[in-house]
Amino acid sequence: MLKIKIINRIDLSAVENMNLQKDLEKIAQNIIIPDIERGIDSGVAIVGGQLPHNEPATIKRKGHSRQLIETGKLKSSFFYKTSGKNKVIISISGNRKAIGGYLQDGIMTKSGSKQYVFFGISKDAEDGAHDYMNKRISEVCKNASGKR
Amino acid sequence: MPAARDSLADYLRRNEMRQEVEKEIATLDIFLIAKVGRTALTLDEYVKTRLLQGTTINMIKKDLLLDLETGGRIFGEFNRAVSATFAGSVNRFRDGAFDSVFGDDVKYMWVAVLINTCEDCLDRHGQIKPMAEWEAEGLPRTGATVCKENCKCILMPSEVAVLEPIFREG
DSSP states (O other), rough: HHHHHHHTTTOOGGSOOOOOOHHHHHHHIIIHHHHHHHHHHTTBOTTTSSSSOOHHHHHHSSSSSOTTTTSTTTOEEEEEEESTEEEEEEEETTTTHHHHHHHHHHHEETEEEEEOSSOOOOOHHHHHHHHHHHHHHHHHHHHHHHHO | OOTTTTHHHHHHHTTTTTTHHHHHHHHTTTEOOOOOOOTTTOOHHHHHHHHHTOOOOHHHHHHHHHHHHHHHHHHHHHHHSSSSSHHHHHHGGGGGGHHHHHTTTTTEEEEEOOSOOHHHHHHTTTEEHHHHHHHOOOTTTTTSTTTTGGOEEEEEEEETTTSSOOSSSO
């Protein structure tokens, strides 16, 4: 009863933004990180378009032409951590962060400079986050109306 | 989102790659930060409160979806946080969000690729300084080093930087 009285006094016109910590974590874990991994699997840059082709010597060494995939460590190194209220950081663990940094920033090869932009938020991931929140709103409203 | 046939160089040329964007690309950290007040409600609390105040569930849902779509006062920060790299990374670093995560005392290590590296970058390689000092001295590719815009060095938070031989792909 006391809780209801307090809630009823909240001026909702003054409410700005929402505590979405759990939602940001789910978006990081279920949308953004899998999207980055899918981009590597399909050879698509985070900003769209194909990743640059590997050099012939690299393809020969690896035995295949798939960009950014050799030992599999980079693809399995993405993680997220919470950092206070409404803050989530998505990053890369271990020395793959340094290696990924060079690849993302651009490397000089025999056939010129190549930039492998594999890490970030794609338009697909942005749309996915919006779809997630859209469904969350519908779900919360449905549950709330069911409990009345 | 660039068209599928765009090269990254074309896309960047059109969009005038900003320093904030470079930071997101170079540091390889995505900050999902939706700034929020101390008294911010969760979505469930917000809906329950409005129901208790007499608003119909259909109206609440309509308001929330509209706010999400238009980036209003409730979901504006959320929209900024999840917007795509390039357009979004500028926002994510705005308002000192970067410092609010790591604190002002975070230091960055200058990391050189060590292949055809200029003498200025070799000298900086491994040095650790706060971002403000690096900005004063000159960030990579800003013309502060002999290699100027051809610089391939990156600045990484010193707590995650690892200096060891670099394999080109993996």
